[in-house]
Amino acid sequence: MTSATLAAAAEHPWFLENAWLIPLIPALSFVAILAVGKRLGARAAWIGVGSVGGVWVLAVGSAIQWIQRINSVHGGEESLPEASHAEAFRTFGRGVLRPLAEEAEHATTAVTPITRSVSWWSNGGFDLNVGIRIDGLAVVLLVVVTTISLLVHYYSTEYMKDDRRFTHYFAALSLFTASMLFLVVADNMVQFLVGWELVGLCSFLLIGHWWEEKPNSDAALKAFLTTRTGDIGLLCGVIMTYFVAQRATGQGTFDIGVINQSAMSLGADGTAKSLLFWCAAGLLLGIMGKSGQFPLHTWLPDAMAGPTPVSALIHAATMVVAGVYLGARVYPVFFNGFDIAGGGVNLMAAIGGITVIIGAALAFVQRDIKKVLAYSTISQLGYMVMGLGVGAWSAALFHLFTHAFFKANLFLGAGSVSHSGAHHSFDMVSDMGGLRKYMPRTYATFLIGTAALAGFPLFAGFFSKDEILATAGHNGYEFFMYLGFVGGGMTAAYMTRCIYLTFHGEYRGARHPAQEHTHGAAAAHADADAGRQGGHANGHEGGHADHGPHESPRPILVPLYVLSFMSVAAGLVFAPMLFDLTDLSLFEKFPEWTEPGGTGFVDFAALGLHPEFRWIDPLLATLFAGIGFGLSYAFFWKKAFLQEATLRNKQLRAGKKFLENKYYLDHLYTDIVVGTTKGPIARAAYWVNQYVIDAVLRGAGVVAKRAGRFTYDVIDQKGVDGVPNGLAALTGTTGGATNRLQTGRLQGYALWILLGTTALAFWVAAIVLAN
Amino acid sequence: MYLNQFLLLSVLLFCAGVYGVMTRKHTVLVLMSIELMLAAVNLNFVAFGAFRADVVGQVFALFVLTIAAAEVGVGLAIVLLIYRNLHSSDPDDVDVLKG
Numbered sequence A: 001m002t003s004a005t006l007a008a009a010a011e012h013p014w015f016l017e018n019a020w021l022i023p024l025i026p027a028l029s030f031v032a033i034l035a036v037g038k039r040l041g042a043r044a045a046w047i048g049v050g051s052v053g054g055v056w057v058l059a060v061g062s063a064i065q066w067i068q069r070i071n072s073v074h075g076g077e078e079s080l081p082e083a084s085h086a087e088a089f090r091t092f093g094r095g096v097l098r099p100l101a102e103e104a105e106h107a108t109t110a111v112t113p114i115t116r117s118v119s120w121w122s123n124g125g126f127d128l129n130v131g132i133r134i135d136g137l138a139v140v141l142l143v144v145v146t147t148i149s150l151l152v153h154y155y156s157t158e159y160m161k162d163d164r165r166f167t168h169y170f171a172a173l174s175l176f177t178a179s180m181l182f183l184v185v186a187d188n189m190v191q192f193l194v195g196w197e198l199v200g201l202c203s204f205l206l207i208g209h210w211w212e213e214k215p216n217s218d219a220a221l222k223a224f225l226t227t228r229t230g231d232i233g234l235l236c237g238v239i240m241t242y243f244v245a246q247r248a249t250g251q252g253t254f255d256i257g258v259i260n261q262s263a264m265s266l267g268a269d270g271t272a273k274s275l276l277f278w279c280a281a282g283l284l285l286g287i288m289g290k291s292g293q294f295p296l297h298t299w300l301p302d303a304m305a306g307p308t309p310v311s312a313l314i315h316a317a318t319m320v321v322a323g324v325y326l327g328a329r330v331y332p333v334f335f336n337g338f339d340i341a342g343g344g345v346n347l348m349a350a351i352g353g354i355t356v357i358i359g360a361a362l363a364f365v366q367r368d369i370k371k372v373l374a375y376s377t378i379s380q381l382g383y384m385v386m387g388l389g390v391g392a393w394s395a396a397l398f399h400l401f402t403h404a405f406f407k408a409n410l411f412l413g414a415g416s417v418s419h420s421g422a423h424h425s426f427d428m429v430s431d432m433g434g435l436r437k438y439m440p441r442t443y444a445t446f447l448i449g450t451a452a453l454a455g456f457p458l459f460a461g462f463f464s465k466d467e468i469l470a471t472a473g474h475n476g477y478e479f480f481m482y483l484g485f486v487g488g489g490m491t492a493a494y495m496t497r498c499i500y501l502t503f504h505g506e507y508r509g510a511r512h513p514a515q516e517h518t519h520g521a522a523a524a525h526a527d528a529d530a531g532r533q534g535g536h537a538n539g540h541e542g543g544h545a546d547h548g549p550h551e552s553p554r555p556i557l558v559p560l561y562v563l564s565f566m567s568v569a570a571g572l573v574f575a576p577m578l579f580d581l582t583d584l585s586l587f588e589k590f591p592e593w594t595e596p597g598g599t600g601f602v603d604f605a606a607l608g609l610h611p612e613f614r615w616i617d618p619l620l621a622t623l624f625a626g627i628g629f630g631l632s633y634a635f636f637w638k639k640a641f642l643q644e645a646t647l648r649n650k651q652l653r654a655g656k657k658f659l660e661n662k663y664y665l666d667h668l669y670t671d672i673v674v675g676t677t678k679g680p681i682a683r684a685a686y687w688v689n690q691y692v693i694d695a696v697l698r699g700a701g702v703v704a705k706r707a708g709r710f711t712y713d714v715i716d717q718k719g720v721d722g723v724p725n726g727l728a729a730l731t732g733t734t735g736g737a738t739n740r741l742q743t744g745r746l747q748g749y750a751l752w753i754l755l756g757t758t759a760l761a762f763w764v765a766a767i768v769l770a771n
Numbered sequence B: 001m002y003l004n005q006f007l008l009l010s011v012l013l014f015c016a017g018v019y020g021v022m023t024r025k026h027t028v029l030v031l032m033s034i035e036l037m038l039a040a041v042n043l044n045f046v047a048f049g050a051f052r053a054d055v056v057g058q059v060f061a062l063f064v065l066t067i068a069a070a071e072v073g074v075g076l077a078i079v080l081l082i083y084r085n086l087h088s089s090d091p092d093d094v095d096v097l098k099g
Helices: A001-009 A020-077 A080-090 A100-105 A136-159 A167-184 A191-207 A213-248 A256-267 A274-289 A299-305 A308-316 A320-329 A332-339 A348-361 A369-389 A393-421 A440-454 A460-474 A478-503 A517-528 A536-541 A554-573 A573-578 A592-596 A615-635 A650-660 A660-722 A722-738 A746-770 B001-023 B026-053 B057-085
Strands: A114-123 A127-135
Touching: A001 A299, A020 A136, A020 A167, A100 A167, A114 B001, A114 B057, A127 A136, A127 A191, A136 A167, A136 A308, A136 A320, A136 A393, A136 A554, A167 A308, A167 A320, A191 A213, A191 A256, A191 A274, A191 A299, A191 A308, A191 A320, A213 A256, A213 A274, A213 A299, A213 A369, A256 A615, A274 A320, A274 A348, A299 A308, A308 A320, A308 A369, A308 A393, A320 A332, A320 A369, A320 A393, A332 A369, A348 A369, A348 A478, A348 A592, A369 A393, A369 A460, A369 A478, A369 A615, A393 A440, A393 A460, A393 A554, A440 A478, A440 A554, A460 A478, A460 A554, A478 A615, A554 A615, A592 A746, A746 B001, B001 B026, B026 B057
Parallel strands: none
Antiparallel strands: A114 A127
């Protein structure tokens, strides 16, 4: 290619401008799978895998082009030779040769996002568009969603093999991906809301995939209704964003760019403070519902009723990160509404901080490996929301990025354990243990994921979590920084417990591997299955030649390898910054690539919200994680202290019971909140029915009865009997003659109606034409 | 704006609905076909409204939507009661009024 065409490519980056293809392709795949999936059988899955694979290429392409774009804008600020050298390296030799003049023109920190839109509908002078808004934030999410979704699709081809609703599963998976991508590229809040609700719908479908069992469909309903509670706030918040734009510009709109700009200018003026606050509070309620923040987190652990790959998708890439994405998307609203630059404490940081600790504490008492991971997700989402709440925008986004990889890794690892090692059970205490020997590869990947989650140095979670906490400390939120350190220690401790129960000690499976070929234990196998996976497991029974624990097949292991690699590599985006190796500029600039800068968004660098690197932060984080790991190791491996303490000590037992009952939040919701609202409303309705409506009816009845008596006695009997009698006779005769028309067949009547109407229409037409 | 395309689509939708009402052997499907006919009517309203640059057409469509929702509510309740009483959802079995 000549340099001219290269420059043209930089002006009109193909991948970025055609990002609307990204949600479209999985949506088409959804339709295709539904249309022909039944006929293709197991091969239908490859439609899904293929389309998501294609979308992944598009997403990575747009990421590369976005970085090119950032560099072409920011390049002007650096000295030229260094910049072009670095750029050639960054973009794998696709660096763009730009004339000097153009470079000077772009010497500003604001990088305009790529936006394209078409009018969806318009009414009353108001245009609503549907379009794309591609910037660093969207690109990060595109890469995360497509990568995780691709791996989950591939993994599911094995994990869901022989499932009775295999086709529907893959169709829903495609739609799930499509809706999340639709949400990610959205350029206005209404489109965002549509994607958001579609994501909720798909999670409902997939959580309730095995709906034959009541707990599963209950869990699906719970997820749907709990997030819907938050959506009330979201809806109010979205409506208020329209007025935020109106207050600032005089013209209301749902366009995200305009809303952000408006929120910034309103924040700078100091006007409309309460509007911004309530708008942010409403949106925050939506985030709490979707991203599992306290106290609306209760649906997330129950959502484990779905198939494990779906859990991975929900927890890593789609669904729960939608809430955090919303927070990042219209961040200026939160930033100014909650006065985040002010330090101290605010609603968003407080919710996030509480969730970090609450989620981590609950993870200690779970028997189900997936529930441990679910509570850990809640806790990690708490970090992200807290990060947004303390002004650590790019750090929260970075944590979302790294968390997606290691949490998907852990979930798929748990699925692998259950699929091949524990007869489709997820109970660590009764059905696992000692699996290290049988599944060494799963064990290794699970260890890497755990290390990343617990924030061990040089793994992904270490960098991202530490960045959030360092920024919290820097921005005047010291309390939340220490809260985060404590949460990190708890994370390390409960994940150590999880590893111990799953992979170490004696194998406690439903069947001991020594008896693996005897038929006597087949019933035990069926029991273990029946608890969770119903028909799915039954379909599998013939498929397993070896019923003992064994290593999983390749479609399960390959995603685990990829995700383990990413659990390490994703963190290195920040690593060189830590060690001051800024010359290796390929990996140095996550914040620079994502933060929009300029006046249309919070300008973090200009406001001094980027922390200086201090050695104390990573050291403290490592110290807390080490303490957590050490205590847990001593407790489980060495049995050093407090064994069976809950049996001996009343207070500890009460505490454990409190945790096992999940702080009694479910009781609060179903018994107290729903119970008390349901009861009085029903009683009030009954009262109205009895004493108001019935009284009216009874009064009318009495009046009618008297009138009837009068009519009968005076008018009817004394005068007009002759006419009705004559009429009755006539009617009887006519009825006898016409009752053959009354076939009693509804559709016959419909036909007569149609014929009559048509005749009428012709008649009217004839009159009109005659005039 | 070409009005004919919308009207043609509307006719097709309406005919599909009429056909469904006449032939389906399940009451719920008959109800759904009625919805199809209503959708065709709605399309006409909106198309004419847009053609004449008059917002009333859209307003009418909204009213029709609301009525349709209520109608389905009543219709489904009737279907449910029919099913409870007759243990059948075939409209042909509802012939109590046969002369």
